[in-house]
Amino acid sequence: MPSKKLTKQIIIEEAVAYISETGSPEIAIREISRRLGVKAPSLYNHFRNTKELQYAIYQYSIEKFVMELRESIADKTRDEAIVAFAEAYHDFAIRNRGLYTLVMSIPSNNDENGNRIALPLLELAVSVLSEYGMDRTSVAHWQRVFRALLHGFVSQEYLGYFYHYGDADVEDSRRIAIRCFLDGLHDEIDRSGLPASTGVRE
C-alpha cells in the first residue's frame, strides 16, 4: 500500500492539469488526490500544506510563461521584440487562464519569496527595453507601463468588459495600445537625445 510512486512532480502536473481544466487558480487538495487515486493526507508527505503546493505551481507557471516569452523574442530586437512579447504574453494568458491568474494573484505586498520567483519575468521585460539604450530608471518606468498595459488588457478580457460598447475589435484595441506605447517610448528616447530611437516598424 505504501510507495505508489507518487512524487512532487506528479502532484504538480496533476494540479496544473486540474487548474487548466477549471480555468481557476484554486486547487482542491481532496479533488487532486482523488484524481491521483490516493487519499488526501498522502499529499502531505510531499507538501507541507496547500500553500506550498500553490507556490510550486506558481513557480512552474512563471517558468513556462517566461520560456514562451523568451522564445517569442528570440530572433527579434526593439519594436519587433516588443510587439512579439506583447503577443506571446496575451497568448499565454488566454491559453492558460488558471495559471496566469495564479501568477497574478500569488505574491502579496511583502512576499519576498514570491517576488523572487517572479523576478525572471521582470528581467525579461527589462532586457527588451534595455535595447533602446535608456538609463536604468527610464527602463524601470517603461517596463512598468508596458506590463501594466499587457496585464490590464488580459484582465478586462477575462472580465468580459470588452463586449459591451461599440463593435470595436479587441485585437485592434491591443494593436492601438502597443502602437501608443511604442510612440511614447520613441518620443522619450528622442527627447533624451539617444541614437536610433525608432526600431523596426512594420
Next chain:
Amino acid sequence: MPSKKLTKQIIIEEAVAYISETGSPEIAIREISRRLGVKAPSLYNHFRNTKELQYAIYQYSIEKFVMELRESIADKTRDEAIVAFAEAYHDFAIRNRGLYTLVMSIPSNNDENGNRIALPLLELAVSVLSEYGMDRTSVAHWQRVFRALLHGFVSQEYLGYFYHYGDADVEDSRRIAIRCFLDGLHDEIDRSGLPASTGVRE
C-alpha cells in the same frame, strides 16, 4: 428572539467593513454573522446564498467607485478630466483594496448581470473620452486602453512588483503612463483631422 432589526443594508455594511479590514474580497458568512451578534443561518432570511451577498457588495462597490470618479472630474474636461480620473481611480483602488479587488474579479466572461452592474464604470470612461469628438469605435478602443493601463498599474502595485528594480518612483511611472496615453490619443485625433486635438496641458 426574532426581529433583531437585521436588514439587507446592515448586513452589506458589515460585510463591507469586514472586507475593508481584511483587504481581501472574500467574505466569511459565519464571521460576518458573528460580528452582527447573530447565528449564520439568520443571514439566509436576507440573502439566498453567499454569492448573492457578494453581488450586493459588488454593486455597492461600483456605485461608490463611480461616485468618487464622477466627483473627481466634475469641473474638468478633456486632458484635465483624464488626469483627474486616473488619480481618483488609483486613489480608490489603494484605499479600498478589498472592494476594488472584488469589482475586478466578480463578472466572469458570460455574466450578463455582472456586466450590467459594471456598466456605469464603462459609461463614465466613455463620456470623458467622448469629449474629443472621436467616432464611437475609436472611443471604444481608447477607453479600453485607458482602463487597461489604470487597472494594470493597480494590479502590479498590489503584487509588489514595483519595488524590485531601480529606484524609480511609482508616481513618476504613473505620470509617464498617462502622459504616454494622452500623447497617443492626441496623435490619433490629429490623424483623423478633428479640431482642437490637445486639451488643456498643465
Next chain:
DNA sequence: TTCCTAAACTAACACTGTTAGTTATAGATG
C-alpha cells in the same frame, strides 16, 4: 387579546484542509 407572519433559532449534512497515529511494502542489509 389573539393570531400570524417574519425573523431569529437549533440541529444536522456534506464538504473543506489538516494532524496523529497505524500499516504495509520496496529496497538495503546481513
Next chain:
DNA sequence: CATCTATAACTAACAGTGTTAGTTTAGGAA
C-alpha cells in the same frame, strides 16, 4: 534468501466552512 528499516501510503478524527430543514418566538395587525 531472510530480515530490518525507512518511507509512503492508509484510517480516523477535528475544526472549520456554506447551507438546509424544521422549530421557536416576538411584534404588528385583526
